[in-house]
Amino acid sequence: MHLSVYLPLVFSGLFGTAAPYLARRLPPAVATFLLSIGGLLAATGSAVSLALLGFTLVGQSPLLAERGHWSNSALRHADPVAAPVAVLALILLAVLTVRVVTAATRRLLALRDGYRLAAALPAAGGELTVIDHPDGHAFAVPGRPGRIVVSRGLLRRLDAGQRRAVLAHERAHLIHRHYLHHAVAHLAAAANPLLRRLPAAVGLSTERWADESAATTCSRETVADALTRAALRRSDVWRLPATVLAAAVTELAVRIQALRDPAPRLRLWRVALLVTLLLATTATAVEAAHDTERLFENAQAAYHGTPHRIVLMREAP
Amino acid sequence: MGKRRAAGSLESEVLAALWAADKPLTAGDVVDALGGDLAYTTVQTILARLHSKGAVDRQPAGRAHAYTPVLDEAGLAASRMRAMLDRGGDHAAVLARFLGTLSPQEEAILAGLIARHRTPGGDG
Numbered sequence: 001m002h003l004s005v006y007l008p009l010v011f012s013g014l015f016g017t018a019a020p021y022l023a024r025r026l027p028p029a030v031a032t033f034l035l036s037i038g039g040l041l042a043a044t045g046s047a048v049s050l051a052l053l054g055f056t057l058v059g060q061s062p063l064l065a066e067r068g069h070w071s072n073s074a075l076r077h078a079d080p081v082a083a084p085v086a087v088l089a090l091i092l093l094a095v096l097t098v099r100v101v102t103a104a105t106r107r108l109l110a111l112r113d114g115y116r117l118a119a120a121l122p123a124a125g126g127e128l129t130v131i132d133h134p135d136g137h138a139f140a141v142p143g144r145p146g147r148i149v150v151s152r153g154l155l156r157r158l159d160a161g162q163r164r165a166v167l168a169h170e171r172a173h174l175i176h177r178h179y180l181h182h183a184v185a186h187l188a189a190a191a192n193p194l195l196r197r198l199p200a201a202v203g204l205s206t207e208r209w210a211d212e213s214a215a216t217t218c219s220r221e222t223v224a225d226a227l228t229r230a231a232l233r234r235s236d237v238w239r240l241p242a243t244v245l246a247a248a249v250t251e252l253a254v255r256i257q258a259l260r261d262p263a264p265r266l267r268l269w270r271v272a273l274l275v276t277l278l279l280a281t282t283a284t285a286v287e288a289a290h291d292t293e294r295l296f297e298n299a300q301a302a303y304h305g306t307p308h309r310i311v312l313m314r315e316a317p
Numbered sequence: 318m319g320k321r322r323a324a325g326s327l328e329s330e331v332l333a334a335l336w337a338a339d340k341p342l343t344a345g346d347v348v349d350a351l352g353g354d355l356a357y358t359t360v361q362t363i364l365a366r367l368h369s370k371g372a373v374d375r376q377p378a379g380r381a382h383a384y385t386p387v388l389d390e391a392g393l394a395a396s397r398m399r400a401m402l403d404r405g406g407d408h409a410a411v412l413a414r415f416l417g418t419l420s421p422q423e424e425a426i427l428a429g430l431i432a433r434h435r436t437p438g439g440d441g
Contacts, residue, residue: 110407117401121394124372124387128329130336131395132388139398139412148329149398155337160352163333167326179411186410217326 004291005052005081007284008045013194015042015277020201022270024254028208029176030266035205036181038278039188039198045281046192050093052292057086059296065303074302078295096191103190107183111142114179118143127174128167130155136230138166146174154230162226165214169223172213178206204251211255212263224259227252327355331363332372332386341376341383 019038023031056079058064065072118141121129129149131137136154141147148170155163173179185202188195214223231252258264334350335342342350344361351360364384367373375382389395402409 106407107411110404110411113401113404113408114411117397120397122389124370125332125367126328126370126372127325128332129389129394130332130386131398132392133395137398141398141412149394150333152336155333158337160330160334160350163337164330167329167333171326182410186407 004284005049005288008049008281008288009194011277011281011284012042012046012192015039015274015281016192016195016197018277019274020197022274023201023205025264025267026270027264027266028205028212030271031205032178032181032202032209034271034274035198035202036184036188038274039185039195039202041278042195042281043188043191045285046194047093047096048285049288050089050096052288053081053089054086054093055292056081056295057083057090059299065299068296068300069303070296070299071302072299075295075299078298099190100187103187107186111179111183114141115143117141118145118147121147121149123147127171138170138230140170140173140178142174142177142179148174157229158226161218161222162229165218165223165226166230168214168217169210169226172210173206176206176209176213178209181206204254207251207255208258211259215259215263220259220263224256227256227259327359328363328367331360332367335373335384335386341378341385343378343381343383345381347384 015038019035023035026034056075059068059070060072060076060079062072065075121141123129127145127148129147131149131151133151134153135151136157137149137151138154139149141149148167150166150170154166158166181202182199185195185198189197189199211223211227214226330351331347334347338346338350344357344364347360347364348355348357364373364375364382368375368384371387373384373386375384377383398412401412
């Protein structure tokens with residue numbers, strides 16, 4: 001088979017590396033969709049690639065060849081994928097499938113519990129539930145309807161404009177269903193380790209998206225002040241692991257800086273570059289699938305006694 | 318400021334203002350607490366709606382009413398949120414947070430970063 005079968009892996013890797021950087025300076029809504037939908041496409045492309053690599057070997061089993069009416073010896077002769085490569089692809093595919101199924105199950109259960117939590121929260125205040133806690137907390141709980149949970153400590157620390165900013169920020173998470181983008185990026189990373197930076201990138205882009213949404217209800221400066229005011233306060237409760245915190249500090253600095261800058265413009269070359277990588281991933285995956293199909297068609301022709309077509313096939317570019 | 322907002326979000330803002338206050342607020346106090354860009358009658362309507370839903374208590378204050386938010390005595394919401402966060406992993410990930418809580422060291426790093434961001438522009 002041709003080089004095209006490996007190209008989806010290469011392009012998905014390039015996407016996984018470039019996307020988090022290129023997405024940073026884009027309008028966050030555009031960035032989020034590019035990262036999540038793009039991640040899904042890239043992960044599908046790489047999975048197709050592995051499946052095709054593996055299937056050329058699986059297809060050589062006499063049992064399968066008999067049922068599919070193709071010549072397994074013709075297939076073996078025509079197939080340039082070395083057996084160890086095919087075996088490796090099959091093992092990888094199996095491991096990644098288990099990873100995806102596990103990640104999907106966990107995330108679905110967590111989302112179900114999120115929906116249950118949203119339904120169980122005291123609802124007298126409409127979308128907003130306030131918890132009587134001195135620390136600064138604000139959460140968006142996905143559900144039908146989704147709920148906003150903030151601590152009294154946070155509200156007391158903010159002025160009217162900043163409170164509005166926090167509420168608008170959390171509301172944006174719910175309205176734009178950011179939890180779905182998070183879940184998709186998480187699954188893409190499970191399906192293809194080359195996309196492992198996507199979940200954090202989507203995390204940042206959705207926070208930025210919510211910040212920009214909040215900035216439509218008040219000034220950008222007010223949103224930045226709300227972030228700063230909410231962060232600069234000692235807290236020992238509901239502590240996060242150190243790695244998450246270090247990331248949170250970096251992320252917060254990025255968000256505050258972004259709010260001090262003007263709203264990001266759509267930079268078409270960044271979008272075009274990412275879309276090109278995604279198109280390349282998809283196109284090469286489709287091309288590889290066609291190649292494999294031809295391979296099997298020729299093996300079927302050989303099975304029915306017209307072996308000269310195999311020779312033609314092997315000479316084709 | 319002064320940009321358009323949906324009715325549901327106004328309700329949240331009024332409730333948030335009551336929670337942020339140290340004492341019961343009259344409709345006039347709430348108008349002030351919200352920065353004065355909402356009409357008195359609008360705030361009055363929202364307060365009446367919140368009261369009928371049981372989100373706020375009210376007591377007479379002169380010729381008007383003063384409102385206080387109804388406390389979740391059992392801390393039900395807090396314990397449910399905490400149970401979800403304590404499960405960690407995907408469960409914590411599902412709850413998008415405004416920002417995480419920071420340790421003193423991280424606060425120091427952050428304060429430094431913010432200061433650095435402010436100096437070049439000189440407008441912070």
